[in-house]
Amino acid sequence: MTNIRHLVEPENFTLEEIEDLIDKGLSMNADPKPYANVCQGKIMASLFFEPSTRTKLSFDSAMMRLGGQVLGFSDASTSSTSKGESLADTIKVVSGYSDIIVMRHPKEGAPLLATHFTEVPIINGGDGGHQHPTQTLTDLITIKKYKGKLDGMKIGFCGDLKYGRTVHSLIRTLARFGNKEFYLISPEELTLPSSLKAQLEKQGVKLIEMRYIEDVVEELDILYMTRIQKERFFNESDYIRLKNSYILDKDKIKAAKSDMIILHPLPRVNEISNEVDTDPRALYFEQAKLGVYIRMALICKLLEVGPYARG
Amino acid sequence: MTNIRHLVEPENFTLEEIEDLIDKGLSMNADPKPYANVCQGKIMASLFFEPSTRTKLSFDSAMMRLGGQVLGFSDASTSSTSKGESLADTIKVVSGYSDIIVMRHPKEGAPLLATHFTEVPIINGGDGGHQHPTQTLTDLITIKKYKGKLDGMKIGFCGDLKYGRTVHSLIRTLARFGNKEFYLISPEELTLPSSLKAQLEKQGVKLIEMRYIEDVVEELDILYMTRIQKERFFNESDYIRLKNSYILDKDKIKAAKSDMIILHPLPRVNEISNEVDTDPRALYFEQAKLGVYIRMALICKLLEVGPYARG
Amino acid sequence: MTNIRHLVEPENFTLEEIEDLIDKGLSMNADPKPYANVCQGKIMASLFFEPSTRTKLSFDSAMMRLGGQVLGFSDASTSSTSKGESLADTIKVVSGYSDIIVMRHPKEGAPLLATHFTEVPIINGGDGGHQHPTQTLTDLITIKKYKGKLDGMKIGFCGDLKYGRTVHSLIRTLARFGNKEFYLISPEELTLPSSLKAQLEKQGVKLIEMRYIEDVVEELDILYMTRIQKERFFNESDYIRLKNSYILDKDKIKAAKSDMIILHPLPRVNEISNEVDTDPRALYFEQAKLGVYIRMALICKLLEVGPYARG
Numbered sequence: 006m007t008n009i010r011h012l013v014e015p016e017n018f019t020l021e022e023i024e025d026l027i028d029k030g031l032s033m034n035a036d037p038k039p040y041a042n043v044c045q046g047k048i049m050a051s052l053f054f055e056p057s058t059r060t061k062l063s064f065d066s067a068m069m070r071l072g073g074q075v076l077g078f079s080d081a082s083t084s085s086t087s088k089g090e091s092l093a094d095t096i097k098v099v100s101g102y103s104d105i106i107v108m109r110h111p112k113e114g115a116p117l118l119a120t121h122f123t124e125v126p127i128i129n130g131g132d133g134g135h136q137h138p139t140q141t142l143t144d145l146i147t148i149k150k151y152k153g154k155l156d157g158m159k160i161g162f163c164g165d166l167k168y169g170r171t172v173h174s175l176i177r178t179l180a181r182f183g184n185k186e187f188y189l190i191s192p193e194e195l196t197l198p199s200s201l202k203a204q205l206e207k208q209g210v211k212l213i214e215m216r217y218i219e220d221v222v223e224e225l226d227i228l229y230m231t232r233i234q235k236e237r238f239f240n241e242s243d244y245i246r247l248k249n250s251y252i253l254d255k256d257k258i259k260a261a262k263s264d265m266i267i268l269h270p271l272p273r274v275n276e277i278s279n280e281v282d283t284d285p286r287a288l289y290f291e292q293a294k295l296g297v298y299i300r301m302a303l304i305c306k307l308l309e310v311g312p313y314a315r316g
Numbered sequence: 317m318t319n320i321r322h323l324v325e326p327e328n329f330t331l332e333e334i335e336d337l338i339d340k341g342l343s344m345n346a347d348p349k350p351y352a353n354v355c356q357g358k359i360m361a362s363l364f365f366e367p368s369t370r371t372k373l374s375f376d377s378a379m380m381r382l383g384g385q386v387l388g389f390s391d392a393s394t395s396s397t398s399k400g401e402s403l404a405d406t407i408k409v410v411s412g413y414s415d416i417i418v419m420r421h422p423k424e425g426a427p428l429l430a431t432h433f434t435e436v437p438i439i440n441g442g443d444g445g446h447q448h449p450t451q452t453l454t455d456l457i458t459i460k461k462y463k464g465k466l467d468g469m470k471i472g473f474c475g476d477l478k479y480g481r482t483v484h485s486l487i488r489t490l491a492r493f494g495n496k497e498f499y500l501i502s503p504e505e506l507t508l509p510s511s512l513k514a515q516l517e518k519q520g521v522k523l524i525e526m527r528y529i530e531d532v533v534e535e536l537d538i539l540y541m542t543r544i545q546k547e548r549f550f551n552e553s554d555y556i557r558l559k560n561s562y563i564l565d566k567d568k569i570k571a572a573k574s575d576m577i578i579l580h581p582l583p584r585v586n587e588i589s590n591e592v593d594t595d596p597r598a599l600y601f602e603q604a605k606l607g608v609y610i611r612m613a614l615i616c617k618l619l620e621v622g623p624y625a626r627g
Numbered sequence: 628m629t630n631i632r633h634l635v636e637p638e639n640f641t642l643e644e645i646e647d648l649i650d651k652g653l654s655m656n657a658d659p660k661p662y663a664n665v666c667q668g669k670i671m672a673s674l675f676f677e678p679s680t681r682t683k684l685s686f687d688s689a690m691m692r693l694g695g696q697v698l699g700f701s702d703a704s705t706s707s708t709s710k711g712e713s714l715a716d717t718i719k720v721v722s723g724y725s726d727i728i729v730m731r732h733p734k735e736g737a738p739l740l741a742t743h744f745t746e747v748p749i750i751n752g753g754d755g756g757h758q759h760p761t762q763t764l765t766d767l768i769t770i771k772k773y774k775g776k777l778d779g780m781k782i783g784f785c786g787d788l789k790y791g792r793t794v795h796s797l798i799r800t801l802a803r804f805g806n807k808e809f810y811l812i813s814p815e816e817l818t819l820p821s822s823l824k825a826q827l828e829k830q831g832v833k834l835i836e837m838r839y840i841e842d843v844v845e846e847l848d849i850l851y852m853t854r855i856q857k858e859r860f861f862n863e864s865d866y867i868r869l870k871n872s873y874i875l876d877k878d879k880i881k882a883a884k885s886d887m888i889i890l891h892p893l894p895r896v897n898e899i900s901n902e903v904d905t906d907p908r909a910l911y912f913e914q915a916k917l918g919v920y921i922r923m924a925l926i927c928k929l930l931e932v933g934p935y936a937r938g
Contacts, residue, residue, distance in 0.1 A: 021910075043358045046663045048691050050684070058389055059409065062361070066385040066413035069359050076681055076687040078701065079389065090859070090894035098681065098893060101916035102688035269410060272401035279404075294412035324868065352668045370720065376698040377724035380670050414670055474817070582720060583712035590715075605723030 010307055011120045011127040014136045015178045022306075024155070025180075027146045029312050031303035034150075036293060037070060041239045043311030044073030044304065050103035052095070053130070054110040059272060060130050060139070063293070064107045065301035076103065093122040100124040105308055126307035130280040134170050139303065140270050143296035144229070145286060150295065154227060155179070159224050161188035164231035164251050164276055167195040172231055173269045176201075179252030183198045188221045190251070195233070196241070206315070209281050218253065223260040228253075230277055230289075246285045261286070268292055279280050319539035321618055322431045322554030325447045326489045333617075334489075335466070338457045340623050342428065345461075345606060348381060354622030355615065361414035362388035363406070364441070365421040370583060371441050371450070374604070375418045378611035382622070387414065404433040411435040416441040416619055437618035445481050451581050452485045454607035455540070458599060461606065462577050463537060466490070470535050472499035475542035475562050475587055478506040482581045483542055487516065497522045499532045501562070505545070505554070529564065534571040538622075541580045541588055541600075565589040574595070578605055630870040632929055633749040634743045636671045636758045637800045638864035645800075646777070648769045650923035651934050656772075658918060659692060665933030666695030666926065669856045673726035674697030675752070676732040681894060682752050682761070685915070688923035693933070698725065702833070718854070722746040727930055748929035758793050762892050763796045768853070769910060772917065773888050774848060777801070781846050783810035786853035786873050786898055789817040793892045795855055798827065810843045812873070816865070817855070840875065845882040850875075850893045852899055852911075876900040881937075889925065890914055 019028070033040050049068040053061055065075045074135055077173075092115055098121040099106060107111050108116055109130040116129035116136075131137040132267055148220060149155055160179065166189055176187055187205075189197055189212055215221060222228065230253055233244070252275060253267070268291040269277060281287050305311040320326060344351050360379040364372055367390055376386045385572075403426055405420055410417060411434040420429055427440035427447075442448040460466055471490065473483050487498055498516075500523055513523055517528055526532060533539065538603070541564055544555070563586060564578070576597040580588060580600035592598050616622040640648070655662050671690040676700055687697045714737055721728060722745040729754060730738055732754035738751035738758075751758040767781050771777055782801065788811055796808055798819075810828075811819055813833055823835055837843060844850065852875055857866050868918060875889070880930055891899060891911040903909050927933040 006833040046692075046694070048688060061412065062387055062389075062413050066359060069385040069387065072357070074385075074696075074733040075387070076684055076697070078684075094894060097912045098915045099684065101912065102919060241609075252834050269783065272405060274400040290412065292409045295410045297413060320707055332850065342790075373700075373721065375726050377670060380666075380696040383668070386698070482836045583716060585711040601719045601723065608724060 009123070010124055011116075011129075012138050012303060012307065013120060013127065013129045015141050016176060018136075020181060023142070023145065024141065026306060027149050027155075028187070029148060029277075029305070030142075030146050030299040033301050036300040037121075037298075037301075040071055040305070040311050041240050041300065042072040042310065043314075044068060044071035047071075047073040047105070047308060047310070048067060048078075048103040048307055049073055049075050049304070050099045050106045051075055051182045052081075052099065052106060052108040053077065054081040054108065055078045055131075056080050057109050057131060059293075062131065063296050064128075064139075064300055066297045069302055070297065071301055071304060073304075077107075077135055092118060094282070096122045100217045105304060127304065130249070131170075133148055134168060134301075136174060136176065137170055139221045139296070140171045140232065142180050142299045142303065143292060144171070144175050144268060144270070145178065146295045146299040147268060147292040148227060148266070150289060156183040157259045158178065158184060158226040159186060159188070160227040160229065161190055161218070161225045162229045163190040163218055163230070163253070164230070165195045165233045166191045166197045172229065173197075173201055175229065176205065180205055181226070182210055186213065188225065189219065190216070190218055192216070192251070212244060218251070218257045220259070222258060223262070224266075225261065225265050228258075228261070228265060228267050230267065232270070232273055252276055252278060253281055255284070257278050258284070276279065320434070320437055322427075322440075323449050323614060323618065324427045324431060324438065325438045326449045326452050326485060328449075330584050331492060334453070334456065337446040337453065337610065337617060338460050339468075340616070341453075341457050342400060342461060343623070344612050345609040348609075348612075350611065350621050351382055351447070351616070353383040354363075354625075355379060355582050357386040358382075358416070358621070359414040360384055360386050360388075360615070361410045361417045362386055362390075363417060363419040364388065364390045365392040365419065365426070366442075367391050368442060370419050370604075371403070371420060374607050375450075375611055376438075377443065377608045378615055381608065382612055382615060384413065384615075397524065402477065403429060406510040407433045408435075408437075416615060430525070431537055439614065439618065442481075445479060447482055447485060449485065449610055450607070451482045452489050453610045453614065454603060455486050455579060455581070456489065457606045457610040458579060458603040459538060459577070462599060465616070467494040469495060469537040470497060471495060471528070471540065472501055472532055472536045473537040473540045473542070474529055474564070477502040477505045477508045477542070477546045480542045481541065484508075484512055486588060487512075488541065491516055491519055496520065497524065500525045501529055501532065502526070505525070505564070522572035529562070530571070531567045533569060533576075534573070536572065536576050539569075539576060539578050541584075543579065543581070543587055563587055564592055566591050566595070569595070569597070631740075631745070634760050634925060635738045635742060635751045636928070637760045637763050637796060639760075640751070641786075642803060645764070645767065646923050647843075648764065648921065648928060649771050649777075652764075652768050652917070652921040653741070653772060655923050656920040659920075659923075662693055662923065662927070662933050664694040665936075666693035666930065669693075669695040669930060670725045671697050671739070671926070672694055672721045672723055672728045673697055673701075674721065674728060674730040675699065675701045676703040676730065676737070677753075678702050678798060679731050679753060681915075682731060685918050686750075686752065686761075686922055688919045689926055693923055693926060695926075699729075707714060712738060717743045717840050718749075719746075727926060750894065750925065750929065753792075756790060758796060759792055760796065761918070762793045763800050763921055764921045764925065765914060766793070766797050766890060766892070767800065768921040769851060769890060769914040770888070773910060778805040780806060780848040781808060781810070782851065783812055783840070783843055783847045783863045784851045784853070785812040785840055785875070787817045787855045788813045788853070790907070791853045794851065795823055797851065798823075802827055802830055802832050808835065810847065811836045812838070812840055812843065814838070814871040814873070823919045840873070840879045841882070842878060844887075845884065847883065847887050848885060850880075850883070850889050852889065852895075854892070854895055854898055874898055874900060875903055878908070880906070880908070881931070916927065
């Protein structure tokens with residue numbers, strides 16, 4: 006590899022690269038066999054300075070499905086960081102132990118910093134409330150598989166739009182793909198940050214804010230639900246008051262189109278009622294599954310193996 | 317796989333299936349080489365919502381000896397469960413990341429619940445004080461290897477017969493195999509639960525309760541020792557008073573037959589004196605080792621690979 | 628394997644064996660491909676009764692680069708030890724689950740004890756303040772690669788020479804290789820223990836103690852820096868006063884030879900200024916990397932595979 010590539014934020018890839026990655030991921034999903042050994046002999050270091058079982062297991066599964074191996078830690082408390090080591094040093098050392106690094110870190114910018122000290126590709130597995138680019142890719146591969154395209158759709162986002170980084174990242178990326186209208190359904194306290202709104206509107210994107218799912222559900226192609234994360238609230242009473250405000254149930258999607266799809270980054274607490282799970286439009290578990298395949302494609306791209314092997 | 321099978325409790329398998337599993341496990345023990353790659357490309361998710369290093373390592377070893385890979389967690393505190401996710405959701409997602417799931421959970425019934433939401437086979441690695449079916453299989457494979465049969469034997473159980481789930485499960489299963497007499501050696505406070513006694517007696521099983529190992533040791537074919545688990549007691553003083561009551565030493569087995577075998581599910585604290593370890597009848601470490609082979613056979617059965625591959 | 632070998636302390640190997648191991652490690656470093664599968668089907672148990680991410684990941688990487696698999700734990704709190712199991716029992720059981728065991732333990736002598744109960748080779752990954760033999764091997768492989776030999780050099784050790792076990796072990800081993808002069812640079816409170824000094828001087832080794840790096844830096848072939856470990860101090864104020872006393876910066880190495888090499892066992896806190904990292908003489912990250920290769924050679928030696936396969 007002459008130029009090491011990293012994925013710190015979705016903007017690191019061109020639209021063509023993202024579409025290509027999605028297509029490769031869908032091929033792997035359709036028939037994973039040809040890829041079962043493309044990472045044989047390769048090691049992924051999985052450095053979770055902040056716990057996130059879901060993301061960790063998804064990456065571990067992706068690397069293993071490619072025939073690679075995984076080492077790392079799921080909790081910084083046992084790492085050398087606790088002895089006062091700098092992130093730069095940790096990355097320098099671990100990049101000598103592995104072929105690719107996935108990291109999750111509580112501090113914004115940590116993965117970007119890591120790219121300056123590594124000898125191997127870095128994948129951002131989430132940095133604080135900042136970026137979580139593989140979640141965005143997971144959302145996109147699901148949209149592409151079930152809607153057949155990535156643009157020209159009416160998309161509603163519901164829940165915590167203030168702190169939910171997955172929403173911010175997905176809106177920005179969908180806007181890059183040419184989507185011009187987004188429906189933002191949230192309580193007043195949890196609307197999209199005004200800086201992001203300003204940035205999007207400057208790009209010609211129309212943001213329509215509203216309070217209730219029912220106000221717009223019949224027009225939507227995609228309804229993206231999010232968790233009201235307890236840890237983002239400063240006090241318990243606000244959390245309790247708001248968490249139940251935006252629960253999706255069968256009633257609320259009665260008027261929706263038959264081919265509207267319902268997405269959620271998971272884990273959910275109760276923002277989607279279990280009765281919705283059996284609705285054919287509910288794709289959030291399929292979405293989690295597709296997350297493995299897009300990560301497989303991503304690992305191959307950054308390691309230049311399999312479908313991304315250099316002639 | 318058209319019909320996914322699970323192992324939640326020993327009763328999920330017929331006696332023929334159990335015997336067949338034991339035979340396959342013994343073949344693997346005799347010569348593991350032919351099985352070294354039968355799980356290549358397969359992923360086992362190892363979900364330990366409650367820590368149990370012993371059981372986890374045994375399963376991990378089994379899967380690795382078959383050429384498969386393992387992902388998961390050894391402690392629920394870092395899992396999505398701590399963000400309020402339901403077990404059903406965790407299972408749905410993880411069954412998209414893996415080919416088979418082993419789970420240990422503090423709540424009785426959790427593995428049974430999991431079978432309703434999974435797309436892959438579930439193995440119960442212990443649910444609270446309820447079931448621990450692979451321990452039972454481990455006990456059985458050891459008995460079969462060293463006694464040559466599973467029925468018609470005089471079996472003594474010693475120690476904590478009240479809370480020790482491994483004892484309950486093993487007695488029930490040995491009764492299914494036609495054993496009609498069990499010797500129950502325990503302090504009065506830790507005798508077999510009366511509901512289980514009633515159930516067994518209804519099946520024609522004779523239960524002989526006693527206080528001392530010496531009362532019966534010379535008649536036994538198998539002496540099954542158990543740990544007096546501190547965590548099962550409500551107060552410290554009861555634990556201290558009782559834990560030393562049933563310590564096996566050289567003296568206590570002087571009168572035993574030369575081919576009596578001594579089993580223990582491990583870990584032991586001090587209920588078997590170290591001096592017994594070198595006695596040829598002491599098989600508890602061999603038993604732990606055989607636990608890997610019966611788990612290898614079980615994984616093959618549920619995944620329908622290796623000796624269980626479909627024509 | 629008829630006679631199982633272990634690595635508890637460097638003295639377990641003859642000088643010839645150590646040199647051979649280093650040569651094999653350097654071959655693996657030069658071209659790892661021929662070794663990519665020599666441990667296929669082998670399992671390493673990695674038992675960290677005390678956390679040490681650095682050491683664990685290095686061993687994990689070594690085993691994976693040889694095509695083997697790894698199971699174990701990174702923290703004793705979840706192990707059976709917490710249920711009162713003896714180390715002897717844990718080792719007996721785990722040696723039935725694996726082909727080789729790496730262990731780190733807070734108690735001195737634990738790995739030696741383990742060798743009495745295991746059926747597979749044991750590698751000491753650090754026992755309290757006692758031994759850490761693979762760090763010594765890591766230091767030696769780096770010296771051999773960059774100085775071309777293991778004897779006849781002027782070597783300075785700087786920092787915590789009292790508690791730093793890596794220093795003790797390395798000096799002892801370098802003395803075995805015929806090095807006769809060591810420069811010991813430390814605050815008065817952290818000089819080499821007098822028992823070790825006496826032992827070395829009895830062997831004809833000259834120990835020159837000093838307070839400042841600048842006193843000797845221009846004569847050195849090797850400068851070995853160490854961390855002032857907070858956890859070795861009894862009070863905070865001593866630590867704060869001393870930790871900054873021995874910080875290596877560009878100024879302090881101005882007078883050094885152009886081929887002097889700077890080593891450090893890592894992790895560092897601030898005892899080497901970042902500005903030194905880009906100096907070609909700074910080899911501590913390369914040293915960490917070489918640690919994987921010497922461990923690969925070690926695993927092969929103890930398992931008698933690859934370059935150590937029996938005819």
